[in-house]
Amino acid sequence: MKHPLESLMTAGGILLLAFLSCLLLPAPSLGIELAQSLMTRFHLLDLNQLYTILFCLWFLLLGVIEYAAIRFVWKRWFSLERDS
Template sequence: MKHPLESLMTAAGILLLALLSCLLLPAPSLGLTLAQSLMETFHFMDLSQLYTVLFCLWFLLLGAIEYAVIRFVWRRWFSLAER
């Protein structure tokens, strides 16, 4: 039986790992021409808006990947639950 708060713990784990990614992993940097073309495509007012959205998406993606890897490793090798 699944725990009733498992979906909440999943989201909290992803956000926590995204925070750790912010502190430990490098963020992507765009070239000036690519940044300007993305600004025109998504109608941003300045470069800081583009980088804010880019960093949020980047670190949430890394957090989700880290969460999936850690959860897989935990369930595969360390979980005490019967299969």
């Protein structure tokens, strides 16, 4: 039987791992030409808006990847329950 708060724990785990990624992993940096083209494409006012959105998406993506990897390892090798 699944825990009723599993979806909440999943979202919380992803956010926690995203925050840890902020501390441990480098964020991508764009060239000036690419940054300016993205600013005009998405109608942003300055580079600060672009990099804020970029960093949020980057760290959430890393959090999802880390969560999926840790969950896979946990379910595969450390979980006491075995799916039939």
